[in-house]
Amino acid sequence: MRPMIKTKLALAALSLSLAASPIALSAHEPPANATVEQMADHALEYDKLAWDFVEGITTEVGPRQAGTEAEKRGREWAMAWMRKHGFQNVADEPFEMETWVPGTMHHAEITSPFPQPLVIQPLGGSASTGPEGITAEVVYFETIGDLNAAPEGSLNGKIAYISHSMTPTQDGSQYGFAGPARWVGASIAKQKGAVATVIKSVGTDYHRNPHTGGTRVVENMIPAGALTLPDAANLERMFARADGKPIVMKLVLTPENIGTQVSGNVLGEIVGRDPSLPPILVACHIDSWWNAPGAFDDGAGCGIVAAAALNVAKSGQPLRTIRVLMAGAEEVGLYGSVAYSKAHIDEPIGVGIESDFGADRIWQFQSNFRETNPQLHAMLASSVARFGVAGSSTVATGGADINISRDQKGPIIDLQQDGTRYFDLHHTPDDTLDKIDPVQLRQNVAVWTQVVGILANYPGDIATGE
Amino acid sequence: MRPMIKTKLALAALSLSLAASPIALSAHEPPANATVEQMADHALEYDKLAWDFVEGITTEVGPRQAGTEAEKRGREWAMAWMRKHGFQNVADEPFEMETWVPGTMHHAEITSPFPQPLVIQPLGGSASTGPEGITAEVVYFETIGDLNAAPEGSLNGKIAYISHSMTPTQDGSQYGFAGPARWVGASIAKQKGAVATVIKSVGTDYHRNPHTGGTRVVENMIPAGALTLPDAANLERMFARADGKPIVMKLVLTPENIGTQVSGNVLGEIVGRDPSLPPILVACHIDSWWNAPGAFDDGAGCGIVAAAALNVAKSGQPLRTIRVLMAGAEEVGLYGSVAYSKAHIDEPIGVGIESDFGADRIWQFQSNFRETNPQLHAMLASSVARFGVAGSSTVATGGADINISRDQKGPIIDLQQDGTRYFDLHHTPDDTLDKIDPVQLRQNVAVWTQVVGILANYPGDIATGE
Incomplete structure (x- = not known):
């Protein structure tokens, strides 16, 4: 030809x-x-x-x-x-x-034990909390592997938080390591019973601008959002300082499928x-x-x-x-x-x-x-x-x-x-x-x-x- | 003694x-x-x-x-x-x-000719637009001196935008030069008839986080907010590209005196x-x-x-x-x-x-x-x-x-x-x-x-x- x-x-x-x-x-x-x-x-x-x-x-x-x-x-x-x-x-x-579409309400706050707002944005494809929001205890997972290892039902009624770290690289190869927290974290947390998922942004900057991006959508999808790195670090310090008291988060995210x-x-x-x-x-x-x-x-x-x-x-x-x-x-x-x-x-x-x-x-x-x-x-x-x-x-x-x-x-x-x-x-x-x-x-x-x-x-x- | x-x-x-x-x-x-x-x-x-x-x-x-x-x-x-x-x-x-207190609605958008959202936060002491917001043409002032020189009544029904530049300095002396746009800009714009004022943040970073701060409160105070430097730069490019068409902004800021x-x-x-x-x-x-x-x-x-x-x-x-x-x-x-x-x-x-x-x-x-x-x-x-x-x-x-x-x-x-x-x-x-x-x-x-x-x-x- x-x-x-x-x-x-x-x-x-x-x-x-x-x-x-x-x-x-x-x-x-x-x-x-x-x-x-x-x-x-x-x-x-x-x-x-x-x-x-x-x-x-x-x-x-x-x-x-x-x-x-x-x-x-x-x-x-x-x-x-x-x-x-x-x-x-x-x-x-x-x-x-x-x-x-993301909707207009994007709000997270810790209600106990250290009340304060956090900066969040929804992940693409995630579900709405409704305007009244949901309030639940946050469970910390250092890696997506730890989340994977959590027993079925162990997150019933809880919000899963997935941490992970991302290093800047010339070739972007770290995206492959850090990305899964966003790509599949919410769908895995949902299987374990979680009512919502928040992740540390898949990103490398310390500014209060969350990194959104798509997440895998499953049946009866749950709300999911990304915290900025400073907010995620703050949340992790709360876990270290709470003396075992539950960390409770209110989450309002109102995306829609149109x-x-x-x-x-x-x-x-x-x-x-x-x-x-x-x-x-x-x-x-x-x-x-x-x-x-x-x-x-x-x-x-x-x-x-x-x-x-x-x-x-x-x-x-x-x-x-x-x-x-x-x-x-x-x-x-x-x-x-x-x-x-x-x-x-x-x-x-x-x-x-x-x-x-x-x-x-x-x-x-x-x-x-x-x-x-x-x-x-x-x-x-x-x-x-x-x-x-x-x-x-x-x-x-x-x-x-x-x-x-x-x-x-x-x-x-x-x-x-x-x-x-x-x-x-x-x-x-x-x-x-x-x-x-x-x-x-x-x-x-x-x-x-x-x-x-x-x-x-x-x-x-x-x-x-x- | x-x-x-x-x-x-x-x-x-x-x-x-x-x-x-x-x-x-x-x-x-x-x-x-x-x-x-x-x-x-x-x-x-x-x-x-x-x-x-x-x-x-x-x-x-x-x-x-x-x-x-x-x-x-x-x-x-x-x-x-x-x-x-x-x-x-x-x-x-x-x-x-x-x-x-700042209230919860902090929203700005250009409605014409280049519709898009802008990131804004209210200035301390400024008034509310009400939740329905106000929509008005934006008038550009390069400096607070230019705003001062505007005739009485010339801003009737308009939103004043005040640009200015701030350079990082070891001793912070630039605050004295750039600060007045925030400190008194809204009160001056109000005298000229403006319905609101937006300023370029008094700050030196290019992240999407506005710099708030107090503004002089006068009788019948008007709404006032700070755009981030990237948003302000974008607005200024719009003026350069609009071929004389009016730049129209919708502003929703709901602070309150409690x-x-x-x-x-x-x-x-x-x-x-x-x-x-x-x-x-x-x-x-x-x-x-x-x-x-x-x-x-x-x-x-x-x-x-x-x-x-x-x-x-x-x-x-x-x-x-x-x-x-x-x-x-x-x-x-x-x-x-x-x-x-x-x-x-x-x-x-x-x-x-x-x-x-x-x-x-x-x-x-x-x-x-x-x-x-x-x-x-x-x-x-x-x-x-x-x-x-x-x-x-x-x-x-x-x-x-x-x-x-x-x-x-x-x-x-x-x-x-x-x-x-x-x-x-x-x-x-x-x-x-x-x-x-x-x-x-x-x-x-x-x-x-x-x-x-x-x-x-x-x-x-x-x-x-x-």
Whole structure:
């Protein structure tokens, strides 16, 4: 199905253009007839597109919870931005989904023995306490393993509190260790008889902004919320100081399921010279949790992928189409990514790449075709070395928004971002524009411009080089 | 009134003991028969008292808004702590005051042209919008000077927004420049016809926790609230992006005046050998704003002054009484400090010192008797040089809680703390225990132990040396 061409010759030509990239840093405009390399270098110093996107969507839309009118405004805003900047085939692909909203009452307090308020927000998918709330003794679990070990019925009428610690890591790997407290804690506590679950936020900052996020929904779901790290530490000190007296908490959380609502994916393209070649899919997500303006997660990602596509277009119409997918309803269960894959599964994707881990610098290049197309892998890796990006033998598995690439078992690239600060901001009210370092944001755009530019002009099969 | 003794001789003896202070850092307990100097050195490494106080009051009481039951629990907690640690004459001196409470609805949103919620909290003393709220156009003022220049009636039916910037400073001097937006902004906006005022928080951090604080109350007071810095920056970007369209805000703030309530001052003493000598007054405040657990402001201050008094007592009964004043209702208008001065104005205070600027290191020693008692000033200043504290010719004016020293025109010392981080936390939910650096907290206790130890054993008149 894919056109066979003289790949080695093409690679040689690309390598040549890579070697000969005079940099015109003194100009704020890229040089006339700029190469991909020149566009990438220019982006490192001067890109404003990614910032413009993330500033615009966080300022003019703000939080955009999946399935709500705010997310719809986010889609409309993004489509208008893409049209203004010259994307083609800009469209909204709606889909339906069951929709949870957080409600307006988010309150916790210790009523005994140390009465005081705590800062809490509900977990996505959790149940309501009703406006009158519930008041119950809190049972402490240091880890999710301890909760798992609690006998059936041992939490009858109690609130389970799950502690755990999370350390900032460059690669975000701690999320896998700390995340289960949020992902499945409430469902396990419910099995043991708990009437509600509160967790220490899955996060690494000490500010009074809870980290929300989805939790596994089971039948007769119970209320569940996240305390901030300072509140959780305070609660743990209470256990240490209560001399065995019960710690009693009142909890008022009023989320609601509002039934089937419309969400949607936003698409836009830089149409390539040869539309018969499978497109380069660059993805991000448009939605955020209700509490977060979604600058890091994932306004920045959408800004980065869109800016890279536009920068590549400025170096001349690419051989392949670059398709931007701004997925809807990622946070609440990857509905957009799933819907896109289902609708487009029969249209081969050349390669899938996603940006959804903040706006700090890219430090590593990974692909899943290092063994099958080593020349392309090596060229891509070396092309971004000048931006401080290392190579890797780790096999890329792709992010949440490129289900289609996994479903097609197609080529995937991961441009790993520095996640050290990511879980300070993830799913919190603190995910605001001011957290974005414009210098690191531009490094992202530069790396993406370079990688997408090579891929969009690559004539062969990306997986095999043939 | 004050006993005349051979001051120079006494000074010489004190200097000698200062010079000969073998340090026993290897022991966690201070040496037997420790000198003041040894107690100060020991505190630098090992003090746990100040931490115990601030951990205890923030964990077991939490926020303690003046005039409420929570403040009362704070007083009771502090008295129990003082009794447990050996203070004498521990007592509560109640007073009455008009009491404002914040209510429970604190909501702001932009309704047009960029609908989204903003994070807000009311200013102390401000009026209620009622639960239905008010919706009005927002008028932007870059500075309080610009607001002052607005014509009478020009804000009829509008919400005034006052921007201003605050830079972190070691000495906190920026508070004087940025503070007026909060202190008087609403009262000025009201004169011009505004129906409400919102300000950018008087603070230096970019987290979604507003900085509350008192505002001048005038007849027919209007609602007033503080936005966080990220929210204020967002609002300002909206003005830049609205193409002249009006920015409309809905505001729901429901504070209440609940009439006359009881607050109180907490007192405790280390009784001196000569009760006829005027006591050393060491002060802090026990209350906090409703939104803030009050670790930096001012649980730490109370911990520091109480720990210093106890450390001095461990070096032997001091000559003079050390009186700890934990003032009530400081935040809402220095009611405790005023009440204490009124009740005790006829009892001379030897010297007044206050700790109420967080828990970071002390960097400067100031007094108001450098010219009248240069020997004592110099000895005190040199005694704390080993803790990194510089001298100063600035005349100490004292803090909020030692009105009595100003009213008596008596001696005052200021132990200036590093305020660089102070306005990240001041009057916010983020004022939690985890923000306290135990190393710097102990430096405070060491400096205070040294200074209070010298003063409590100083036989002459502190102002004159006679």
